[in-house]
Amino acid sequence: MSGKCLIVDELHDNIHSLLQGVGIEYTYEPTITRKEIIRILPNYEGLIIRSKTRVDQELISTANLKYIARAGAGVDNLDEDFLIAKGIKILNAPEGNRDSVGEHTIGLILNLLHNLHQANDEVREKQWHREPNRGLELGNMTVGIIGLGNSGLAVAKKLSGFGCQIIAYDKYLEQSTHPSYLTDLNTLFSEADILSLHIPLTHETRAMINQSFLKKFSKPIFFINVSRGEIAPLGEIRQALANGLIRKSALDVLECEKFNLMNAEQLENFNWLKDSGKVIFTPHIAGWTHESYARINEVLVEKIVHFLDKNTK
Numbered sequence: 001m002s003g004k005c006l007i008v009d010e011l012h013d014n015i016h017s018l019l020q021g022v023g024i025e026y027t028y029e030p031t032i033t034r035k036e037i038i039r040i041l042p043n044y045e046g047l048i049i050r051s052k053t054r055v056d057q058e059l060i061s062t063a064n065l066k067y068i069a070r071a072g073a074g075v076d077n078l079d080e081d082f083l084i085a086k087g088i089k090i091l092n093a094p095e096g097n098r099d100s101v102g103e104h105t106i107g108l109i110l111n112l113l114h115n116l117h118q119a120n121d122e123v124r125e126k127q128w129h130r131e132p133n134r135g136l137e138l139g140n141m142t143v144g145i146i147g148l149g150n151s152g153l154a155v156a157k158k159l160s161g162f163g164c165q166i167i168a169y170d171k172y173l174e175q176s177t178h179p180s181y182l183t184d185l186n187t188l189f190s191e192a193d194i195l196s197l198h199i200p201l202t203h204e205t206r207a208m209i210n211q212s213f214l215k216k217f218s219k220p221i222f223f224i225n226v227s228r229g230e231i232a233p234l235g236e237i238r239q240a241l242a243n244g245l246i247r248k249s250a251l252d253v254l255e256c257e258k259f260n261l262m263n264a265e266q267l268e269n270f271n272w273l274k275d276s277g278k279v280i281f282t283p284h285i286a287g288w289t290h291e292s293y294a295r296i297n298e299v300l301v302e303k304i305v306h307f308l309d310k311n312t313k
Contacts (some may be wrong), residue, residue, distance in 0.1 A: 001118040003066070003308045005046030008032050008053050011071055012293045015048075022296055024308075034059070037096040039066070045181065046130055049077070057082050064222040067091055067307055070294050071100075074149065074288065076201040091303045094217075096296030097287030099158035102154030104286035105226055108250035112137055112222050117280050125296050144192030147227070148181060151287070152198030167191060169217050194224065201228035208238045214245040218240065222248050226286035229255040234269035248278045252286045 001103040007015065010030040019026050027044070029036075034053070041047065041063040047054065048069045055068055056079045065088050068078065070296075073094035083090055103151050111117055114135035122129055142165040145152045149170070156166050156178075169188045195217075199205050209225075209232035223246045225232050233255050240246040254270070256262045262270065273279040 003045050003304065004039070004043070005048055005069075006041060007045040007048040008037055009048070009050035009071065011048070012297050014294050015297045015301070018297055020136060022301065022305050024301075024304065026277045027191055032270060038062070038197045048109070048300070053077065054084070055079060060086070066311065067304065069300050069304055071300055072096075074200055074228065089307055091300065093299040093303070096299040097289070097292035098150040098154040100292040101151035101198070101226055102158045103199040104252065104282070105151075105155045105198075105224060106158055106284070107142070108224050108226070109138065109196070109222070110195060111280055112224075112248045112250055113141075117121055118277065128279070136208065141165070141193040142167060142191045143182070143196065144168070144188040144221075145195045145196050145198060146170070147197065147199035148178060149198060151226070152196075153178070153181075155198065189242070190218050192221060193216065193219070194222040197227040197231060198225040199227050199231065201230050203257065205231050207231070207236070209233075211245070212237060214240045217245070218231070220244050220247045222246070222250075222267075224250045228253040229253040229257065234266060234273060237279075238269045238272050238276075241273070242275060246278075247271075248280075250280045250282075252282045253284050254281075257284060 005024060005026045007026055007028045008030065016028070038059060041060065045066045046069060047055070047063070047065055048071060050071045053059070054077050067089040068083065068091070070078065070090070070092040073092060075090060078090060080090060114116070115133040119133045122133075139162050143159055145156055145166070145168040147170055148156065148168040150256050152168060152170070156168060159166050166181055167183045167188055168178070169185050173182060176181050198208070207230065208261060223232070223237065229251070237246065237249055237251070241249065256266050259267070274281075
């Protein structure tokens with residue numbers, strides 16, 4: 001099989017046996033510099049990346065790529081418009097970590113409702129407070145999901161055993177595709193007790209979660225973000241918590257995920273959220289399990305093979 005590819009990020013070790021098994025020639029250079037990528041990329045038909053490498057016009061100006069494969073779900077580190085214009089196929093693997101995201105999201109929801117993080121910290125300090133940590137049952141709530149793709153649908157299916165009402169809004173899906181979940185945005189605003197985001201970062205979704213958006217909910221909500229931090233800026237979450245639009249929040253993503261690169265406003269907002277007692281954080285690990293790390297490669301190689309087979313006949 002053709003499709004010689006360059007791998008420029010660290011991937012699960014199974015990538016070697018998977019590519020060798022289908023006869024794809026590859027070069028594995030997970031520590032390669034950007035300058036070196038630009039120099040050698042014209043020798044390859046494919047490029048496999050994760051999140052480290054920004055794929056833009058500069059990177060591929062002299063390349064002759066047929067495809068770029070992103071080992072993960074999000075493709076916001078790719079200049080999609082430019083790649084599409086160049087006729088370069090974009091492949092990603094949201095199927096690979098959807099179960100991981102689904103389980104992590106439910107874990108965050110249960111943590112918020114039952115004060116698990118707070119109670120753990122208190123007991124470690126030899127404080128035994130039962131009444132302040134009285135929880136809320138998920139089965140009595142309505143969970144609103146925005147984005148019913150791979151991860152959003154996984155969350156919905158995994159929630160079904162809790163007895164809660166599940167509704168979802170996805171402007172790119174027809175009601176007939178998932179009639180038991182899909183609803184309109186106004187219904188989500190009216191009924192949701194919990195809001196969970198499962199959408200990509202695009203020009204349309206950047207800073208989508210703001211005061212104007214959150215004021216449309218009929219009641220204060222629990223807010224979960226495992227998508228991208230730029231969709232829900234920290235300042236907006238802070239203001240919504242302060243004015244009661246959000247009851248508590250769980251964030252797996254931040255708008256800037258390198259603390260030393262946060263600007264003064266971002267750092268101030270992060271510290272406020274951290275000290276509020278109303279926010280729990282995880283370090284962008286919703287889709288990051290031992291199983292998903294391997295499964296992402298399996299999905300990605302399958303898609304590369306399908307693309308090459310389709311384009312060499």
